[in-house]
Amino acid sequence: MERDTLFAPRLPDWRQPPATEWRDDSSLYYEGETYRERDTRVFAYFGLPQGHAGQTPAMVLVHGGGGTAFPQWVRMWNERGYAALAMDLSGRGPDGERLPDGGPDQGHVEKFHAMDEGLTEMWSYHAVAAVARGLSLLAAQPTVDASRVGVTGISWGGYVTCMVAGIDERIAAAIPVYGCGFLHHNSCWLEEFERLSPDHRDAWVRHFDPSSHLPNAAMPMLWVNGTNDFAYPPDSYQKSYRAAPGPTALCIKVGMDHGHEPGWAPAEIGLFADQHLLGGAALPTIGPTEICDGRASARYSAERPITSAGLHYAIDRGVWHERAWTSAPAEAMDGVAHAPLPAERPVVAYLTVEYDRGGTVSAEHVLVS
Numbered sequence: 001m002e003r004d005t006l007f008a009p010r011l012p013d014w015r016q017p018p019a020t021e022w023r024d025d026s027s028l029y030y031e032g033e034t035y036r037e038r039d040t041r042v043f044a045y046f047g048l049p050q051g052h053a054g055q056t057p058a059m060v061l062v063h064g065g066g067g068t069a070f071p072q073w074v075r076m077w078n079e080r081g082y083a084a085l086a087m088d089l090s091g092r093g094p095d096g097e098r099l100p101d102g103g104p105d106q107g108h109v110e111k112f113h114a115m116d117e118g119l120t121e122m123w124s125y126h127a128v129a130a131v132a133r134g135l136s137l138l139a140a141q142p143t144v145d146a147s148r149v150g151v152t153g154i155s156w157g158g159y160v161t162c163m164v165a166g167i168d169e170r171i172a173a174a175i176p177v178y179g180c181g182f183l184h185h186n187s188c189w190l191e192e193f194e195r196l197s198p199d200h201r202d203a204w205v206r207h208f209d210p211s212s213h214l215p216n217a218a219m220p221m222l223w224v225n226g227t228n229d230f231a232y233p234p235d236s237y238q239k240s241y242r243a244a245p246g247p248t249a250l251c252i253k254v255g256m257d258h259g260h261e262p263g264w265a266p267a268e269i270g271l272f273a274d275q276h277l278l279g280g281a282a283l284p285t286i287g288p289t290e291i292c293d294g295r296a297s298a299r300y301s302a303e304r305p306i307t308s309a310g311l312h313y314a315i316d317r318g319v320w321h322e323r324a325w326t327s328a329p330a331e332a333m334d335g336v337a338h339a340p341l342p343a344e345r346p347v348v349a350y351l352t353v354e355y356d357r358g359g360t361v362s363a364e365h366v367l368v369s
Contacts, residue, residue, distance in 0.1 A: 006119055006207045007128060007167050014132040015170070017140040026071070027094060030087075030137055032103050033129045035121065040103045042130045043094060044087035047074040048143060052081075057148035057172075057277035058138045061086035062131055064155025064179070065106060067260050068092055080270055081278065085138045089127045089160070103130070106156070112192045115200050124208040127160045132168050139170070148172050148277045154263035155179055155231065159210060162240065165221065166213025173276040174217065177224045177263040180232045180240035181210030186320075188231045214243040222249045222272040222283075224263075226256025227312070233320035234348075234365055249283055252350065252362040254312050254325045271359040284355050286337070289363040291349075296330075297338035298351040298363040305356045306332045311339035313349035323348075337363075345369055 010033075018031035026047055032040035049056055059077045061084055063070060069088040077084035091102025103126040104110040110123035119125060131151065139146035150173040153161035158179020165174040184193050184205050193201055206212055223241045225232060234252070241248050251268040274280030284302035291297075296311055309332035316323040330339035330351055337351045350365040 006125070010129065011132070011168070014129060014168075015136055017136050018133045020137060023094070026074075030133060032133070033120070033126050035103045035126065036117075039101060040091070041099060041101050042087050042103065042133070043069055043092065043099065044085055044134060045069045045071045045074045046083075046085050046138075047078040048083050049078045049081045052143055054143075055145035056081065056083050056143055057150070057273075058083040058085070058141075058144045059273065060084075060131060060135050060138060060149065060151040062151065062153030062157035062160050063089060064153070064157045064260065064263070067154070067157070068096060069094075070260065073264055076264065080274075082273070083138060083141060083144045085134050087130055087134050089123075089130055089157075108192060112189070112196065112204065115203060119203065119207055122208065124160070124163065128163050128167060131160055131164045135168065135170060146170075150174065150273050150277055152264075152269060152273075153177065153179060154260055155258065158232075159183075162210035162217070163208075163213055165217035165219060165244070166210065166215065169216075169218065171219050173220050173222075173273060175222045175224065175269050175272060177266075177269070178226075178229055178232050178258060180223075180225075180237045181212075181214055181243065182236040182239045183209055185239065186233050186236045210240060211243060214240060215245065217244040218246040220247040220249070220272075220276050222251060222268065224251045224266055224269060225253075226258065227252060227254050227314070227325050228321045228323065229256070229258055230321045231258065235320065238364060249285070250362040250364065251360060252352075252365070254327055268359045268361070271357060281357060283359050284353050284361050286351065286353055286361050286363045289350050289366045291341070291366060291368050294343075295338055295340050296349050296351055296366075297336055299336055300332070300353045301335060302353070302355050306353050307356050308332070308354045309337040309339075310352045311341075311349060312352065313342060313347050315342060315344040315347045317346070341368065
């Protein structure tokens with residue numbers, strides 16, 4: 001798939017380390033995109049693992065709506081053995097106040113309704129640029145291995161992670177949490193799309209919906225979400241991870257809360273990063289959920305022992321985030337997880353397996369009529 005021309009002309013510049021002003025050894029400003037005919041700066045926190053020797057892997061950390069650059073998120077990855085960079089994507093500085101030379105704010109107007117000002121004035125454009133420039137800054141550090149830089153983002157940060165994964169092939173592993181594409185098909189922003197003119201809606205989808213970029217995302221991706229997420233429902237989520245051609249792993253948790261701390265807490269995020277950036281043990285893999293004679297089954301493969309398996313299902317109809325989910329034990333033996341389905345129809349269901357390091361992977365959900 002051809003890469004979008006809106007971003008392509010800027011990629012050579014974004015792949016160069018941006019001009020940087022260090023506040024101290026753990027925070028800085030770096031060059032952003034021009035916004036409303038003025039130069040901008042992006043604020044970020046930076047950290048290296050203690051006692052690092054040689055070149056380390058690194059993670060770019062992308063916050064969601066209502067968030068900012070989180071220093072504790074950087075420290076969490078440093079403690080795991082990674083260099084890390086967390087930038088602010090709402091034009092704010094370390095005190096949470098708007099910078100006089102900050103980029104666009106992170107409101108609905110800047111995300112959906114500023115196209116008359118120009119596509120390059122939109123928040124999504126500036127967010128993608130800030131992440132790509134941040135990746136370049138991080139990769140240029142003398143103690144960072146530029147071939148082992150991953151990106152993870154939460155909510156709107158997961159959305160940006162999906163965007164950048166399809167635009168910047170330097171990413172070694174991508175982990176979107178909650179955020180996905182196909183927002184115009186189903187999401188909590190359907191009213192915003194209804195307010196757009198047909199031309200603006202088409203332009204938004206072409207340039208700013210991850211569905212237009214994920215077909216270029218060839219790197220390994222871990223998709224983390226909850227069954228009842230109010231913003232990014234399972235149907236749009238499934239379309240998104242199916243659109244990415246690279247190796248895909250799923251971690252779908254029943255009733256997972258939506259927020260920054262719940263979004264960076266799952267153990268699977270670090271385990272997946274370790275697998276692809278540190279040479280750690282691989283997460284199990286699991287195939288599609290198959291239905292036969294009232295039973296759900298999925299084939300799995302694992303380097304380490306499987307400690308449990310589960311079936312998760314909902315028999316409610318209606319909007320995804322209001323459905324009631326039930327979890328039940330499943331059997332896992334000889335590379336197959338399986339469990340009986342409830343008799344009620346329709347039912348939506350998926351299987352999971354957990355290995356001895358505490359990581360759980362999910363099969364795709366299926367609807368049984």
